[in-house]
Amino acid sequence: MIQKVRSHLSPNEELLFERSSPGKKAYQLPELDVPAVDAAEALGAGNVRGEIEGFPEVSEVEAIRHFTRLSTWNYAIDYGMYPLGSCTMKYNPRINELVARTEALAWAHPYQPEALSQGCMKVMERLEAALAEITGMDAVTLQPAAGAHGELTGILLIRALLEKRGNPRKKILIPDSAHGTNPATAAIAGYAVENIKSSETGVLDVGALEHLVTSDVAALMVTNPNTLGVFENNIIHVAEILHKKGAMLYMDGANMNALVGIARPGDFGVDVLHLNLHKTFSTPHGGGGPGAGPVCVKKVLEPFLPAPRLKRSGQKLSWNYNRKNSIGRVKAFYGNFGVLVRALAYILAHGGPGLRNATMDAVLNAVYIRKQLEPYFDLPYQSPNMHEVVFSDDRQAKLGVRTGDIAKRLIDYGFHPYTVSFPLIVHGALMIEPTETEGKREIDLFCDAMISIAKEVEADPQMVKNAPYGTRTSRVDEVTAARKPVLRWKPA
Amino acid sequence: MRYLPKSESERRQMLDACGVASPEELFAHLPEAVRLDRPLALDPGISEYEIVDYFRQRAAENANGYASFLGAGIYNHYRPVLVDTVVSRGEFLTSYTPYQAEIAQGTLTTIFEFQTMICQLTGMDVANASMYDGSTAVPEAAMMAVRATGKGRVLIAKSVHPEYREVLRTYAKHQGMPVEEFGYVAEAGTLDLEDLESKMDDLTGAVIIQSPNFFGIVEQVKAAAAIAHKRGALLVLLFTEAVSLGLLEPPADADIVAGELQSFAISPSYGGPYAGIIATKDKFIRQMPGRLVGQTTDSRGNRAFCLTLSTREQHIRREKATSNICTNQALIALMATVYMSVYGKQGLRELAEQNLSKAHYLAGKLAPRFSGKFFNEFVVKAEGKSPDEINKALLKKKIIGGLPLGRFYPELADCMLVCATEMSRRAEMDTFAESLKPAVPAEVLA
Numbered sequence: 008m009i010q011k012v013r014s015h016l017s018p019n020e021e022l023l024f025e026r027s028s029p030g031k032k033a034y035q036l037p038e039l040d041v042p043a044v045d046a047a048e049a050l051g052a053g054n055v056r057g058e059i060e061g062f063p064e065v066s067e068v069e070a071i072r073h074f075t076r077l078s079t080w081n082y083a084i085d086y087g088m089y090p091l092g093s094c095t096m097k098y099n100p101r102i103n104e105l106v107a108r109t110e111a112l113a114w115a116h117p118y119q120p121e122a123l124s125q126g127c128m129k130v131m132e133r134l135e136a137a138l139a140e141i142t143g144m145d146a147v148t149l150q151p152a153a154g155a156h157g158e159l160t161g162i163l164l165i166r167a168l169l170e171k172r173g174n175p176r177k178k179i180l181i182p183d184s185a186h187g188t189n190p191a192t193a194a195i196a197g198y199a200v201e202n203i204k205s206s207e208t209g210v211l212d213v214g215a216l217e218h219l220v221t222s223d224v225a226a227l228m229v230t231n232p233n234t235l236g237v238f239e240n241n242i243i244h245v246a247e248i249l250h251k252k253g254a255m256l257y258m259d260g261a262n263m264n265a266l267v268g269i270a271r272p273g274d275f276g277v278d279v280l281h282l283n284l285h286k287t288f289s290t291p292h293g294g295g296g297p298g299a300g301p302v303c304v305k306k307v308l309e310p311f312l313p314a315p316r317l318k319r320s321g322q323k324l325s326w327n328y329n330r331k332n333s334i335g336r337v338k339a340f341y342g343n344f345g346v347l348v349r350a351l352a353y354i355l356a357h358g359g360p361g362l363r364n365a366t367m368d369a370v371l372n373a374v375y376i377r378k379q380l381e382p383y384f385d386l387p388y389q390s391p392n393m394h395e396v397v398f399s400d401d402r403q404a405k406l407g408v409r410t411g412d413i414a415k416r417l418i419d420y421g422f423h424p425y426t427v428s429f430p431l432i433v434h435g436a437l438m439i440e441p442t443e444t445e446g447k448r449e450i451d452l453f454c455d456a457m458i459s460i461a462k463e464v465e466a467d468p469q470m471v472k473n474a475p476y477g478t479r480t481s482r483v484d485e486v487t488a489a490r491k492p493v494l495r496w497k498p499a
Numbered sequence: 500m501r502y503l504p505k506s507e508s509e510r511r512q513m514l515d516a517c518g519v520a521s522p523e524e525l526f527a528h529l530p531e532a533v534r535l536d537r538p539l540a541l542d543p544g545i546s547e548y549e550i551v552d553y554f555r556q557r558a559a560e561n562a563n564g565y566a567s568f569l570g571a572g573i574y575n576h577y578r579p580v581l582v583d584t585v586v587s588r589g590e591f592l593t594s595y596t597p598y599q600a601e602i603a604q605g606t607l608t609t610i611f612e613f614q615t616m617i618c619q620l621t622g623m624d625v626a627n628a629s630m631y632d633g634s635t636a637v638p639e640a641a642m643m644a645v646r647a648t649g650k651g652r653v654l655i656a657k658s659v660h661p662e663y664r665e666v667l668r669t670y671a672k673h674q675g676m677p678v679e680e681f682g683y684v685a686e687a688g689t690l691d692l693e694d695l696e697s698k699m700d701d702l703t704g705a706v707i708i709q710s711p712n713f714f715g716i717v718e719q720v721k722a723a724a725a726i727a728h729k730r731g732a733l734l735v736l737l738f739t740e741a742v743s744l745g746l747l748e749p750p751a752d753a754d755i756v757a758g759e760l761q762s763f764a765i766s767p768s769y770g771g772p773y774a775g776i777i778a779t780k781d782k783f784i785r786q787m788p789g790r791l792v793g794q795t796t797d798s799r800g801n802r803a804f805c806l807t808l809s810t811r812e813q814h815i816r817r818e819k820a821t822s823n824i825c826t827n828q829a830l831i832a833l834m835a836t837v838y839m840s841v842y843g844k845q846g847l848r849e850l851a852e853q854n855l856s857k858a859h860y861l862a863g864k865l866a867p868r869f870s871g872k873f874f875n876e877f878v879v880k881a882e883g884k885s886p887d888e889i890n891k892a893l894l895k896k897k898i899i900g901g902l903p904l905g906r907f908y909p910e911l912a913d914c915m916l917v918c919a920t921e922m923s924r925r926a927e928m929d930t931f932a933e934s935l936k937p938a939v940p941a942e943v944l945a
Contacts, residue, residue: 020608022608022611022612022615023612023840024612024615027843030845031843032843032845032846033579033581033840033841033842033843033846034579034841034842034843034846034850036846036849036850036853036921037921039853039856039857040924040925041856041857041860041925041928042856042860043852043856044852044855044856044859044860046746046852046855049855049859049872050717050746050747050855050872050874051717051872053748054717054747054748054872055746055747055748056746056747056748056749058844058848059619059620059745059844059847059848060619061615061619062616062619062620062839062843062844062847063616063839063840063843063844064843064844064845065840065843067581067841070581070837070840070841071581071584071585073840074581074585074588074609074837074840075585075588077604077605077608077609078585078588078590078591078605079590079605080602080603080604080605080608081590081591081594081597081602081603081604081605081606082594082595082599082602082603083589083590083591083592083593083594084589084593084594085589085590085592085593086589086590089595091595094595094596096595098502098593099592099593100502102547102550102551104587104592105551106550106551106554107768108583108766109554109555109557109558110558110563111558111559111561111562111563112554112557112558112561112768112769113766113767113768114575114766114767114768115561115562115767115768115769116567116569116573116575116767116769116899117573117767117769117770118569118571118573118902119561119562119565119567119569119899120562120890120894120899123561123562123565123894123899124561124562124769125560125561126556126557126558126559126560126561127557127561127769129557129560130554130557137541140539140540140541141539141541143535152631152632152635152771152772153631153824153825153826154825154826155813155823155824155825155826156631156635156824158823159670159823163669163673166673186814187812187813187814187815187816187817187820187825188813188814188823188825190813190817190818191813191816191817191818191820191822191823192823193818194818194819194820194823195642195670195673195674195822195823196673197673197674197675200817200818238528238529240528240529240530242533243530243532243533267539268535268538268539269526269529269534269535270529270533270534270535271535274533274535275532275533289502291592291593291830292593292594292595292596293586293591293592293593293594293828293829293830293831293833294591294594294595294596294597294603294605294606294829294830294833295595295596295597295606295628295790295826295827295828295829295830296629296631296772296826296827296828296829296830296831297631297771297772297774297826297828297830297831298826299772313669334669335665335666335668335669335672336634336662336665336666336669337635337666337669337670338631338632338634338635338666338771339572339632339633339634339660339662339663339666339770340573340634340662340769340770340771341769341770341771342770342771343768343770343771343772344768344769344770344771344772345766345768345769345771345772346771346772348554352550352554354541355542355544355545355549355550355553356500356501356502356544356545356547356550357500357502357544358541358542358543358544358545359538359539359540359541359542359543360538360539360543360544361500361543361544362539362541363538363539364500364503365500365502365503367522367523367525367526368503368505368510368522370522370525370526371510371513371514371517371522371525372513374517374519374525375513375516375517378516378517378518379516390528391528393525414599415599415601418599418601418602423595423599423602424599429814443502443503444502444503444504445504446504446505446509447505447509447512447513449504473798475601475602478601478602479604480600480601480604480797480801480803481601481797481798481799481801482601482797482798483600483601483795483796483797483798483803483804483805484795484796484797484798484803485600485795485805485807487795487796488793488794488795488805488807489793489807489808489809489810492784492791492793492807492808493793493794493795494611494614494625494626494784494791494792494793494794494807495611495614495615495618495624495625495626496611496612496615496794
């Protein structure tokens, strides 16, 4: 039975271009207090454009209704749980939004004098220190704009260090359970990728690894806990194997929310890791960005961090551009400061003990879901899970219903789907991560929904395959979208 | 803790259901050696009020109440109230990447509108759902051109934003992508087309220029495109001041347009987050990095949108992807979308004209260093005093002056880059211009 939702009216809305009409305005500029300049004269007639064909012309009321109506077509954390494994959709505290808009922070120009930017720099200094403490690493750069960008930074750091030691090496080892960004990043940093098969328990196969780590290997990129939600119990041994051969251990910190306050990568042999602030540190996903991807390193890699670096002399902070071993810039300016403010606000709100409690609740929620759903869905890896749990659709697939179908049916029950078909090592994966910001009631509703769907699959598989039914938009034809791409509006 | 919704009794019920006595037991499988045996050395959590207070104190240590003439890639434009109203809606702010199209049509529709407006502004056929920012869009555009032409060498103008050029070098270093620079005409500040032509060869896949360039000057896009195309390279046109597109001829001769949208309602925020774009011609679609939204129908035949052509992307192609980029800047792109909707066809032009008028008013009092045509920023030579000395004196008048250029261009060490926008007041511009005059008594000059 569907308990969480019932239908209500959903407004239709055209595209802005279709509701435009000439002469409508949603703006008014102040009177010009200087003489008007003739554009053709100032820029050269050939450089001045005609009107922007097709550009919107709407009134203010129409503009706000347009975007408000569209917004109601979205699901959001503010509506309810996102059980998305590895994507960690947790509550986004509104206080973070408020403080990020503090005028002299939000409107600080990156080139304004350092003496007049001390507040921004202190925020960054404090966040660097907090992230170093949380991860057990020695130094942090806040410059990368997102997780994948942090990965690239991290691998370039490893490359720079190995080059300095005489040989950048050729390969990066990546487990088959890794996020797709890992191999893509290694390729951009000029490395070949060698995939490692996971063991039967879903963790790194240490025997195989020992065999694969040669003097050609620059690093192993590992996510810990991995994408099955399983902690890599041999991680210290793994680090030793790599270090013995002069290779580095890179950790994808996507799942750091399972470890904060419990274990620190710096204490178990990791040399570099990146964090996704929108995952562990609650900055809003915003429908797909912005993110921020700080990179935390051991001391030996600090000289290679992107320039500039914060430098404190007594009471004063400044930017140090003079770093001869730096890998260079990965982004203009200093990082996604607005996102950093939100992450720091989150850390301040929780504090040390609070962050640890959050980790424990996140794991409790995931283990609880596993217990509730295990009788109904196949669990391919029996190892203890942490912040997420991965089932397979084996039982349901026998009746022709795949993980993607179950996910779409979940929408009718008022939930966003879980992560579908990832990690790749689980055939037909249902990857579920509740996060700590779900209470018992929401989680029980979710489990009831999943169990109810499992029963529907047995009773009427075809019904499940055609879901969702309750949404204003029914199943979307993605095949035609890719076959005949229509990527912009054009007048009829 | 206020972000953890469970009561103690609910937590207890859940622990019981899991068959454990305490939350710590859930971590019993972790080896002793990996566990942190002490609390994190971070202060205890604080209240909302204390958090607000902390950030207010930090803000008080920044510039407050200054007029500013800084541009250099980050511009001070007014943000219409509607922009923040829209992006503060939880349905946009707290939603996930729109992979599940049935419950993400709001985000998908706005991205489709965004892609359309970027095409309308740039004269390109297709635009992606946004990049991290303008600076990272440059290497992505370069890699795209290299893939499309099969030629690895990149030529970039010295008049491209210096920090963007640094980012390109970082990315290029390990990809067998040699990067070389070509100069600007010392008197005009425009592209040195002869230098470009002399450095072109048949191994060059991309020529990257910026217009208006870092000095604010409008470039000869057509001429640069002709030189690039003659040797089989693509022209990448970069912009950092999006408002200029309201007035400038769209760069239809370019093959790829990369840009920064900070000007469209995105607060400077001490360096980010911003949103970049990549737009191109139809024939290069498959080489594009980043997310794309396409139009299709749902099973009932209604118009619908979804992410598409994802076979270019890392989650499908892994190490063979067009880029390692995963996210876009959806919420920031939405801000730009609302901004473009509010100003619209007429407003963006009027806004651009105001910027042009303000900057030319200021320039009229200062004598720009370069003779090239400029939009809303220009270089001035500091007479008698160094740019730093001038700026120091200006701070006493609550004015932040231009950007001293010596750090990036040693040959322009006596110059600063000055910007005026619709936000620049005439009285402040007058005070600023006054301060730049040489500190020489009038009778001596006579």
